[in-house]
Amino acid sequence: MAAERGTAAEALVGQVVLPGDLLLLPAHYDEDAEGERLRLSAGAAPQGRLLCGPGLRRSGAGLLVTKCGLLRHRPAGGGAYWVDSQQKRYVPVKGDHVIGIVTVKAGDVFRLDVGGSEPASLSYLAFEGATKRNRPNVQVGDLIYGQFVVANKDMEPEMVCIDSSGKSSGMGIIGQDGFLFKVSLGLIRKLLAPKCEIIQELSQLYPFELVLGMNGRIWVKAKTVQQTLIIVNILEACEYMTAEQRKQALAKLSGN
Amino acid sequence: RQPLSPCVAGERLCSTEEATAGSGTYTRHGFIFSSLAGCLERRNEDSELPVVSVVRDSESQLLPNVGAVVTCKVCSINSRFAKVHILYVGSTPLKSTFRGTIRREDIRATEKDKVEVYKSFRPSDIVLAKVISLGDAQSNYLLSTAENELGVVVARSEAGVQMVPISWCEMQCPRTHTKEFRKVARVQPQFLQM
Numbered sequence: 001m002a003a004e005r006g007t008a009a010e011a012l013v014g015q016v017v018l019p020g021d022l023l024l025l026p027a028h029y030d031e032d033a034e035g036e037r038l039r040l041s042a043g044a045a046p047q048g049r050l051l052c053g054p055g056l057r058r059s060g061a062g063l064l065v066t067k068c069g070l071l072r073h074r075p076a077g078g079g080a081y082w083v084d085s086q087q088k089r090y091v092p093v094k095g096d097h098v099i100g101i102v103t104v105k106a107g108d109v110f111r112l113d114v115g116g117s118e119p120a121s122l123s124y125l126a127f128e129g130a131t132k133r134n135r136p137n138v139q140v141g142d143l144i145y146g147q148f149v150v151a152n153k154d155m156e157p158e159m160v161c162i163d164s165s166g167k168s169s170g171m172g173i174i175g176q177d178g179f180l181f182k183v184s185l186g187l188i189r190k191l192l193a194p195k196c197e198i199i200q201e202l203s204q205l206y207p208f209e210l211v212l213g214m215n216g217r218i219w220v221k222a223k224t225v226q227q228t229l230i231i232v233n234i235l236e237a238c239e240y241m242t243a244e245q246r247k248q249a250l251a252k253l254s255g256n
Numbered sequence: 257r258q259p260l261s262p263c264v265a266g267e268r269l270c271s272t273e274e275a276t277a278g279s280g281t282y283t284r285h286g287f288i289f290s291s292l293a294g295c296l297e298r299r300n301e302d303s304e305l306p307v308v309s310v311v312r313d314s315e316s317q318l319l320p321n322v323g324a325v326v327t328c329k330v331c332s333i334n335s336r337f338a339k340v341h342i343l344y345v346g347s348t349p350l351k352s353t354f355r356g357t358i359r360r361e362d363i364r365a366t367e368k369d370k371v372e373v374y375k376s377f378r379p380s381d382i383v384l385a386k387v388i389s390l391g392d393a394q395s396n397y398l399l400s401t402a403e404n405e406l407g408v409v410v411a412r413s414e415a416g417v418q419m420v421p422i423s424w425c426e427m428q429c430p431r432t433h434t435k436e437f438r439k440v441a442r443v444q445p446q447f448l449q450m
Contacts, residue, residue, distance in 0.1 A: 057415060058432040154333055154379055 006062050009081060013073040017083060021065040025050065053082025088184045090115045090215035092151035097171070099180070099213030100159065102142045110138060112146075115182075115215040118156050122146065126160035128168035136173065143174040143219060145211055174211060178221035179228050185216050187239045198238050201250055202231060260295040269296065269308055278309030320345045320354070320387045320397060325406070328356055328399065330381045336360050338377045340385070342397065355396040358385060362400035363439055375425075375437035376401075382410040384441050407441035 006022030017023075052058050055067035065071075069085030090098075092114060100112030100120060111119040122144065127136040138144070150158040161171040191198060191212055202208070208222040208231055218235060222228040230253065238246060263269065269281065269288045277283050278299070280292040290296070294312040301307060320326050320342065327344035337360055341353040361368045363376050377383060384406050385399035401407045404424070413419050413429035413436060421427050421440040428435045 058434070059415070060431055150335065150374070152374060155335065155374060158335070 009063065009071070010073070012071050013081075014070060016068070017065045017071045018068050019066050022059065023056075023063040023065065023071075023081070025062055049078040051078065051080035051082075053080055055083025055085055056081055084186075086184060086186055088216060090185060092116045092120065092148055092157040093214075094148050094151045096151070096214040097145065097147045098159075098215040099174070099211060099217040099219060100144045100146065100215075101180075102138055102140050102144060105138070105140055110144075112144060112159060114157070114159075115217070116157065120148070120157040120159045122159045122161070126162055127172060128162050128166065138173060143180060144172070145174055145213065146171050174219055175221075178209070178219050179232050180217060180219045181232055181236065182216050183218060183236060184239060185214070187235075188212055188214060188216060188218070191218075191235075197243070198235070198246065201247070202234065205250060205254055206231065260297060262294070263290045263296045263310060264293045265291055275306045275308040276304065278307040280310030280312075281308060317351065318345050318348050320390075322387055322390060324387050326356070326385055326387060326399065327409075328383050328385055330377045330379050330383060332379055333373050333377055335373060338363075338373055339396070340383060340399065342399075356385070356387075356399045357396045358383075358399045358401060362388065362398070362402055365402040376439035377408065378411065378436075378438070380412060381408045381438065383408050384443075401439060401441075404442045405444060407439040409441050409443060411436070411438055 006024045009023035009025055012021075012023065052063060055065065055069060056063045057066050058064070063081060065083060067083050067085045069083040072082050072084050074080045092098075098114050100114045100122070102110050103113050103119060104111040108124055110122045110124065112122055114120045124130060124135055124138070125132075126146075130136050144159075144161065146159040146161040147163075148157055149160050150156075161168060163169050163171075190196065192214075199210070206222050206227045208220055208227070211219040213219075220228055220231050220235070222231055234246070234249065234253075237249075241249070267290045269275075269290055271287050272283055273286075275288060275298065277288045278297075280290065280294065281288050282291050283289070288308055290310045292310045292312060294310045297309050297311055299307045299309070324345055326342050326346075328340035328342045330338050330340050332339045338358045340356045340358060342356050343350060343353055358377070360371055360373055363371050363373070383401065385401050386403070386406060387397055388400045389398040391397055407424075408427070411419050411427055413427075413432065413434065415429055415432045415434075417429050417431045419427035419429050419436065419438075421438075422435070424440050424442065425437055426435050427438050427440060
């Protein structure tokens with residue numbers, strides 16, 4: 001493992017990296033072939049604090065790639081490296097807001113399907129204003145928007161529909177009607193970016209309600225079924241359309 | 257010692273006035289009965305009655321008693337408890353592993369309600385624990401790590417490398433330098449091999 005020499009991280013920015021690739025950071029280029037000599041800065045960040053983002057793991061002198069994708073770099077604030085990867089399978093992460101589907105109502109706890117390896121558990125007390133006498137009206141098949149409080153690879157994930165101060169802040173049972181569909185995780189991240197163009201252009205088309213779950217699920221509701229389906233088709237197609245194609249499609253629709 | 261004679265389980269050996277019951281026997285209605293199928297052993301003690309016990313040919317399985325320190329491996333964790341396999345009792349390995357449970361309130365001695373099982377143990381950690389109860393027929397051994405000398409001794413990081421303890425609640429991976437939370441055991445110096 002130590003014998004394989006890595007390549008410079010800066011040379012691979014914007015290129016495809018595969019798991020197992022070793023990236024060397026600037027301070028260690030002129031290291032000995034054996035790597036026997038210990039430097040004072042060995043193991044410490046080269047300049048300032050270098051952020052090792054998703055898809056990368058620190059390994060001795062450099063960074064080890066753990067996901068395949070494009071390597072990105074941000075030089076601001078000490079520098080950050082991360083891997084941009086396409087992913088459709090969701091892995092629960094603490095703090096993520098997701099849309100879950102209620103599958104089982106077992107006593108005090110609901111089991112929700114969130115698209116991960118295990119169903120998440122949601123206690124009936126984890127809603128705003130819920131007490132032992134005042135239970136929330138949740139049925140099997142309902143959609144719930146909530147966030148994870150416990151999510152790791154060793155335990156079953158747990159969700160709540162209140163934030164740390166006890167307010168619901170938009171979470172809870174998603175109302176009737178509307179349409180739920182699944183997209184890739186990258187598109188969700190793009191839609192959640194501040195001032196997303198897609199959402200702004202769509203909102204000029206028809207008024208609609210939109211809930212985005214980090215597990216790749218989107219719920220849309222517009223005034224009529226036809227408008228809802230049009231918005232669903234545009235959002236699904238946005239993954240592969242360029243900005244110009246999208247503007248053309250929207251112009252055609254608003255002309256109709 | 258008298259020559260060993262075979263006996264079966266349930267065989268009445270002698271009365272309690274002639275001898276005292278040893279291992280592998282039980283007393284009922286003033287008589288000593290054998291509870292195992294094996295060889296009868298009568299040992300003469302100077303002051304008291306001779307001790308009658310039944311032994312099998314193979315070594316008897318060493319069972320953990322209440323208060324024994326055991327070495328176990330964590331197999332799964334939950335927000336309420338951790339399930340473990342007991343591998344060693346003291347320093348003798350067991351032929352077949354027993355199952356044990358460490359409840360959330362038995363992990364630490366102080367601040368029991370603020371304990372998070374995920375920050376104390378992870379699956380595949382090796383843990384030193386003490387038996388606090390044998391449990392009933394269906395349940396496992398109940399174990400506790402609520403002492404300084406008990407807790408995690410060997411743990412692997414997410415990168416798969418064995419971690420080094422840096423405090424009673426943190427361990428660090430030597431390759432990725434990430435710190436992970438564990439309830440670390442302060443192993444006595446005489447048990448460390450340098």
